[in-house]
Amino acid sequence: MGTTEEKIRWGVEQRLEYIEFRLFWDGELKRGDITSRFGVSTPQASGDLATYRDRAPGNIDYDGSRKRFVATPRFKPRFIKPNADRYLAQLEAIADRVIGVDETWIGAAPAAEAMPIPRRKVDPAILKGLLAAIRAHRSIEVEHRSMNPQREETMWRRITPHAFGHDGLRWHVRAFCHIDKIFKDFVLSRCLAVGELHEPGAEPAQDDLWFSFLDVVLEPNPALNERDRRTIAHEYGMPDGRVTVPVRRALLYYFNKRLRLEAAKTIDDPTLAPLAVVNQDEFLSAIPATKSHRDLLM
Amino acid sequence: MGTTEEKIRWGVEQRLEYIEFRLFWDGELKRGDITSRFGVSTPQASGDLATYRDRAPGNIDYDGSRKRFVATPRFKPRFIKPNADRYLAQLEAIADRVIGVDETWIGAAPAAEAMPIPRRKVDPAILKGLLAAIRAHRSIEVEHRSMNPQREETMWRRITPHAFGHDGLRWHVRAFCHIDKIFKDFVLSRCLAVGELHEPGAEPAQDDLWFSFLDVVLEPNPALNERDRRTIAHEYGMPDGRVTVPVRRALLYYFNKRLRLEAAKTIDDPTLAPLAVVNQDEFLSAIPATKSHRDLLM
DNA sequence: TTGACAGGTTAAGTTACTTGATCCATAAGG
DNA sequence: CCTTATGGATCAAGTAACTTAACCTGTCAA
Numbered sequence: 001m002g003t004t005e006e007k008i009r010w011g012v013e014q015r016l017e018y019i020e021f022r023l024f025w026d027g028e029l030k031r032g033d034i035t036s037r038f039g040v041s042t043p044q045a046s047g048d049l050a051t052y053r054d055r056a057p058g059n060i061d062y063d064g065s066r067k068r069f070v071a072t073p074r075f076k077p078r079f080i081k082p083n084a085d086r087y088l089a090q091l092e093a094i095a096d097r098v099i100g101v102d103e104t105w106i107g108a109a110p111a112a113e114a115m116p117i118p119r120r121k122v123d124p125a126i127l128k129g130l131l132a133a134i135r136a137h138r139s140i141e142v143e144h145r146s147m148n149p150q151r152e153e154t155m156w157r158r159i160t161p162h163a164f165g166h167d168g169l170r171w172h173v174r175a176f177c178h179i180d181k182i183f184k185d186f187v188l189s190r191c192l193a194v195g196e197l198h199e200p201g202a203e204p205a206q207d208d209l210w211f212s213f214l215d216v217v218l219e220p221n222p223a224l225n226e227r228d229r230r231t232i233a234h235e236y237g238m239p240d241g242r243v244t245v246p247v248r249r250a251l252l253y254y255f256n257k258r259l260r261l262e263a264a265k266t267i268d269d270p271t272l273a274p275l276a277v278v279n280q281d282e283f284l285s286a287i288p289a290t291k292s293h294r295d296l297l298m
Numbered sequence: 299m300g301t302t303e304e305k306i307r308w309g310v311e312q313r314l315e316y317i318e319f320r321l322f323w324d325g326e327l328k329r330g331d332i333t334s335r336f337g338v339s340t341p342q343a344s345g346d347l348a349t350y351r352d353r354a355p356g357n358i359d360y361d362g363s364r365k366r367f368v369a370t371p372r373f374k375p376r377f378i379k380p381n382a383d384r385y386l387a388q389l390e391a392i393a394d395r396v397i398g399v400d401e402t403w404i405g406a407a408p409a410a411e412a413m414p415i416p417r418r419k420v421d422p423a424i425l426k427g428l429l430a431a432i433r434a435h436r437s438i439e440v441e442h443r444s445m446n447p448q449r450e451e452t453m454w455r456r457i458t459p460h461a462f463g464h465d466g467l468r469w470h471v472r473a474f475c476h477i478d479k480i481f482k483d484f485v486l487s488r489c490l491a492v493g494e495l496h497e498p499g500a501e502p503a504q505d506d507l508w509f510s511f512l513d514v515v516l517e518p519n520p521a522l523n524e525r526d527r528r529t530i531a532h533e534y535g536m537p538d539g540r541v542t543v544p545v546r547r548a549l550l551y552y553f554n555k556r557l558r559l560e561a562a563k564t565i566d567d568p569t570l571a572p573l574a575v576v577n578q579d580e581f582l583s584a585i586p587a588t589k590s591h592r593d594l595l596m
Numbered sequence: 597t598t599g600a601c602a603g604g605t606t607a608a609g610t611t612a613c614t615t616g617a618t619c620c621a622t623a624a625g626g
Numbered sequence: 627c628c629t630t631a632t633g634g635a636t637c638a639a640g641t642a643a644c645t646t647a648a649c650c651t652g653t654c655a656a
Contacts, residue, residue, distance in 0.1 A: 009643070010337045011309035027430060031603060039308045041645055046604060064652065067602045084420035088469055089396045091462065098387045110432050111461035115556055116543050120535040122382035132325060134408050145529045153525055163409035164389065168466065171386055189533050218416070227451055231443045235487050237418040245414050257570070258413055329634060339614055344635055362622060365633050
């Protein structure tokens with residue numbers, strides 16, 4: 001009883017979820033957290049807390065001496081399903097200064113530090129232009145710094161983009177290059193400006209390397225001892241000692257570099273490459289196809 | 299005139315920001331986008347669009363033939379400041395399946411793919427326990443898979459955590475280990491369970507490696523040709539050909555590995571390591587201090 | 597013991613909503 | 627050509643969800 005379940009407005013639901021999020025991760029919150037984050041009055045925040053108590057009975061208590069609302073020991077989430085990876089993704093964004101703590105629901109962010117890589121910011125206008133070209137299935141002119149020594153240092157080229165790819169360190173746009181007549185990756189932070197939209201140069205479907213996948217079978221590096229292999233198998237979720245990862249062929253090069261797979265079995269210190277590829281012949285022979293365009297590499 | 303600027307409720311402001319976000323990035327939206335995302339009625343969504351038109355005159359138009367609201371050519375954001383890195387961070391979270399498209403404001407997400415690394419999910423209960431210990435300045439028992447061959451394969455150890463660190467591939471918790479009496483990193487996905495809180499074993503301030511920084515001076519790899527060096531300098535924001543990055547000594551080991559700095563100048567193919575360290579003596583001699591605990595490496 | 601802080605409550609009034617109806621414009625299909 | 631589907635605008639009546647203003651309670655620290 002008490003749990004009257006009428007329809008509930010979006011704003012109220014957000015605040016109930018916020019209350020529960022804070023109770024789960026921080027274990028506590030105060031009324032002022034609600035009033036300041038959502039700009040509501042104190043009676044409203046009190047009302048929300050009462051509503052929460054009503055709908056999730058036994059989850060919340062008021063600790064008079066600490067002057068905080070606290071989660072009870074038998075707290076059981078009812079409005080959100082807690083997700084550690086989501087929490088950590090937010091923490092990373094905060095550490096990278098991509099968002100502010102006050103834009104998340106994290107109340108007291110723990111001290112956290114991510115790799116401080118001093119990458120140039122991407123110009124919103126450029127990203128916006130590429131998005132527009134992708135949506136409209138058209139080509140766009142891009143001023144791009146090329147690593148190809150045959151080319152001008154920076155040049156305008158027309159490309160027909162269709163997707164974005166992230167190699168773990170930076171974003172590329174996958175596009176048909178009207179000069180070279182092939183599909184390539186263009187690093188976003190090397191795009192200096194964008195121009196007009198025009199007729200497309202190719203259909204996205206023609207980008208075979210993008211649309212075909214290789215099933216990479218990974219195992220703990222056999223150069224490791226039995227025990228370390230078990231640890232790696234556990235960490236990467238390999239119940240039977242292996243895991244199959246479908247990887248776009250266009251991304252195989254980065255996948256290889258990122259996990260140091262190529263040299264895994266020959267490297268002197270196997271702890272540098274915890275994973276190795278089972279279907280290595282297939283894997284290695286699939287890589288060069290993406291490696292032929294020097295622009296991709298660096 | 300027209301722009302009456304009374305106080306505005308949180309829910310309304312969210313919708314106005316949503317409208318502008320969509321206009322900027324997607325260039326268009328329809329009334330139904332608002333009703334479905336925020337659960338409001340059609341008259342309300344119409345009202346919001348009218349309010350937006352009122353407050354940001356000249357930004358929005360209705361294209362009757364496409365049956366969409368579209369951004370005008372002279373669109374100028376008034377409620378949000380567009381941030382490409384933030385957009386891309388969301389895109390990455392979507393590609394990694396950490397959040398759903400419907401949880402972001404991105405209307406039509408472009409095709410995007412991030413590195414598919416099959417990492418085990420972190421148990422929310424474990425992260426929550428560590429957060430609680432950090433907040434309370436107490437120690438916590440953790441069942442952890444050790445890579446140290448002297449130790450049991452999995453063992454309970456008491457640690458006093460104080461921060462989180464991300465090496466680009468995974469999260470660690472930085473903590474004082476009550477067994478080894480030193481501060482170490484513990485990979486989150488190797489923590490299997492957490493236990494009770496107790497007295498702390500050390501003050502966070504005693505973690506010298508965490509709280510002291512080394513100024514790493516980076517330059518484009520000198521093994522590259524002049525022109526490629528210029529490109530790298532541009533991409534990493536080095537107006538005078540160098541950039542100084544303060545890095546926590548506790549993270550130097552990962553920083554080195556991630557950017558392949560150690561071997562940068564000697565590696566056969568310099569395109570694999572676009573960056574090199576200027577103050578290399580200082581840098582290399584600072585690394586081993588963090589490298590002494592094998593647990594960190596793999 | 598006083599004040600500052602955190603929270604709760606009640607009453608009266610306002611704003612932001614909903615439902616349900618009716619109407620308009622455009623595009624696509626027969 | 628007419629029909630239907632889609633997407634939008636608007637009005638009227640009613641209702642949640644708010645606000646402001648005032649006043650009350652418990653706990654802690656000076």
